Amino acid sequence: MNDLNLLTRRVLLAGAALSSVAATVATSDSAMAQEAAPKIGPAPNLETLARHKVDLVAPPFVHAHDQVAKGPPRVVAFKLVIEEKRLVIDEAGTTVQAMTFNGSVPGPMLVVHQDDFVELTLVNPDTNTMAHNIDFHAATGALGGASLTFISPGEQVVLRFKATRSGVFVYHCAPGGAMTPWHVVSGMNGAIMVLPRAGLDDGHGKALAYDRVYYVGEQEFDIPRDEKGAFIHYDSPGEGYSDMLKVMRGLIPTHVVFNGAVGALTGPNAMKASVGETVLIIHSQANRDTRPHLIGGHADYAWETGKFRNPPEVDLETWFIRGGSAGAALYTFLQPGHYDYVNHNLIEAVELGAAAHFEVDGVWRDDLMTLVSPPGAIS
Structure with missing residues (x-):
């Protein structure tokens, strides 16, 4: 019994020592992480930002936009309506029961500038049969917005996120499990372009522009x-x-x-x-x-x-x-x-x-x- 008590005490002491080391390492790691983490300022008052509503167009065309930002960041508002529809996909008349954003495959291109706020109204009409959502690869957090935007037929949701990184990014429906690839390969995907505020360049300071x-x-x-x-x-x-x-x-x-x-x-x-x-x-x-x-x-x-x-x-x-x-x-x-x-x-x-x-x-x-x-x- 005495031997057992001694062994128990040693295990407890060893555990306490390991906990102390782990706490020290965790504290050190936490300090390093805080030092390396970007400094994030307070959230802006969005009520003070300009708002711009965009009328989307079907691909391959892209809605009108400035290549160089005019003025400070703003809230850019878009609307995507989910449409389940039959599409003919080849000359032989083969069809697919497609799931789409705004009726097209792919969904429309959205264009903003870096540090703008994307505000999307996502609508799932009651004529649809499936629940849907949207995952923006350009967004930060909440599965790209997918966990916040899950809507059944007859519902809509409004998502807003800050476009923190420039580039072109995919968006797609992501209901979870096998439903995610099924919705994607049934047509439910598109892209968003986040332009640098100063426009495109060649990586060496030379500005690049496009006519179309x-x-x-x-x-x-x-x-x-x-x-x-x-x-x-x-x-x-x-x-x-x-x-x-x-x-x-x-x-x-x-x-x-x-x-x-x-x-x-x-x-x-x-x-x-x-x-x-x-x-x-x-x-x-x-x-x-x-x-x-x-x-x-x-x-x-x-x-x-x-x-x-x-x-x-x-x-x-x-x-x-x-x-x-x-x-x-x-x-x-x-x-x-x-x-x-x-x-x-x-x-x-x-x-x-x-x-x-x-x-x-x-x-x-x-x-x-x-x-x-x-x-x-x-x-």
Whole structure:
């Protein structure tokens, strides 16, 4: 018994000593963390800030905005209405019961400046069948806002967050569990661009500007097939959930498209530009990696990770966008004509639909390219 008491005392003393060491380490770590933590001032009185209401437009277009901020930070108000709708996604008439922000895949691009406050009204009409929310990769805290914005049909919510970091960022629905990837690959994603207050630069102090901006949202769809191999049509999102989940788990999408459908940005829907114009291309992929490539052109400047505080890379032939992120590329067109803009996984571009077009007008320059001898018989 005495031996047991002695052992108990030693264990307790050892525990006390370890607790003392742990407390000292914790105190030291806490002090270091406080020293390293950014100094955060008091929250501003938002009542004193200017307010600006934005009318959003459908991709590939982007609402009017200033490239350089005019004045101090302000509250920028947006409204996204969730719409569950059937979309035709290829020439064969294949459909998906899509879940969307404002009816488009991807959802609209939102543009603010760093240190502005984003104020979003998210609406889930009672005509919908599912609960939804929104996760902003640009936001800080509460799962990007997802844990604060969960709304059932017939409800709305208003979220406000400070845009503390510049760059282009994905937003998407994130209800939790398997519902999150299902909602995302059913179309429920978009992007927000947070411009530096002084505008873009090359990382060495040279200002960069653009004449046009286009938003390309790459989207994979996982459409189930029947026993004969034909794509199945469903009457509501929930009806196809279990079948779609099986296809999703195979990790081989049936479609990989730009802006919601095969051909959505080709032919008469091609993006327009002129020789001498500088175009900013925002490219997002909320779920899979992708490799944008402009055939016949380049990225003069490319923010592959989409974050404008990082210096852009230059003269890229193909740039890489990580799944769950957005990137940006800036190019000044030098020659007129037809340009293909593709995911340079060419199987996904040619076979699954990840392709778009630019149509560029202007005068051809022989000094950049010329046909010296036309095709003919071998002499």
